[in-house]
Amino acid sequence: MVYRVRFAAARALRVAASIVLLSPAAALAADAVASDEVVPVGSAPSGWLLTVRGNVIVTPNFPGAKDYGFIAYPSLSLRRTDEPEQWQAPDDGISFALFGDSRWNVGVVGRYQQGRYRDNDRGTLYGIHDAKWALEPGLFGEFWPLADTLRVRGELRYGINGYNGLVGNLALDYVQRVGNFTLAVGPRIAVAGSEYMNTYFGVTEQDAIFNTKVAPYKAEAGVKSVGLAASATYQWNDQWATTVRGGYDRLTGSAAESPITRNLGSRDQFSIGASASYSFQLGGNGWKR
Template structure:
């Protein structure tokens, strides 16, 4: 029997290794290559901040009235997350912006006006027609000449209770103090003859039936006054506001017999409070 020398054994092993390597390379060349695992970028979801507001206020039962009624109503506002909440006052109409920038904003608005009804005061309103509640849709514009000062104007047209044009102009100085925010400013409200006749006019027939008032036809309606509000922010979700406003009827409507003592007053106050709750939701577009 012949034995392999160590040198021959090493040569044989080296040859086997080379053959195995060559076969492995060939086999690897024939196998399909696995696709690379894709890497997905994390998408940032756009969010909205929705603010739900509950409002309650004591306001004259109708324009010029000396009796008060309670009104409660909800409202909602939506803004993109990361943008500051827009300043608003409780006497702003319910509004929706069409254009909004840091200094200028305009859009559509609407207000509710309580009505005057015979059932509310049968003694004094005997023989006088009802002046039903009104909804006043319209437009608004806001301008910020400075970050702490807002000017706002509204022009609206009544439906249901009256069909006249009315409007308001206001100026508000805004001062944040820690969690508080104070705002105060003057107000001017106006209405055309159609509005004034509805709430302050008395026809000759009404005067004859009532016997306590004389016939009167106002030419217009106007008030001057102001509003102050104090807001406290509890957290990112909750805030509360208390406010008081005063307007005095001036001009033609102030001479109406329905503004005299016993029927009404030219001094119109409003007291109220509101609570805001905010939360986030995914943007729909």
């Protein structure tokens, strides 16, 4: 198993998301400074809860790879203290809800797609063109048909840098809270347009000349993978929580038939990871979950 760390691109996405997320808190603080009104103790605005997470995940080195590496990255989330905490799957994109309530949400989302580089594995990828990392901003929507128990979520994103095209994810999660534990499991479907497919699974004439293990191949848009994801979170107290996660995806369609997958990689894509989070209040009177 090959281990490596990619921080820069993932951190750039997380920092961009944190700027968006922290802007409401900044506006709230400015309003508080500008106001001359004396607010009695206990009646002040409830403030905001900022959650800081450290994440580590082991995943395939590139889409369709058979070797694995790990990625470590930070993430942030923000909500009002008077809003109920809503469960999120560890494999959700970084998202910020713009509209909705406890049953549904619509907003913006972003993900990071790691690239594929010959320098990472010259033996396997010799002669194969590089596929650069990409940022994937987009929109998401989710709905809870059974409050706090069953969630349906969809994402539609557009790739920037590594490729220029559409990708999407559909997830269904069964969520069960048992004491301090929150357990979740559910199926996953990933779809991708031809730009994504040919960037990460296509084989050019030049690739085939320099690497005799592959033949020229043009990938088509469609379902990229189907799979399953599961997670378990333990809430130690109002501030600290830890999560373990696991997932399995089976490549399908053009992604599965690509010579890169069949001859150099694997259709079976596993992932496992863990995170720790710390929550604290910004503004307001004391701690309040």
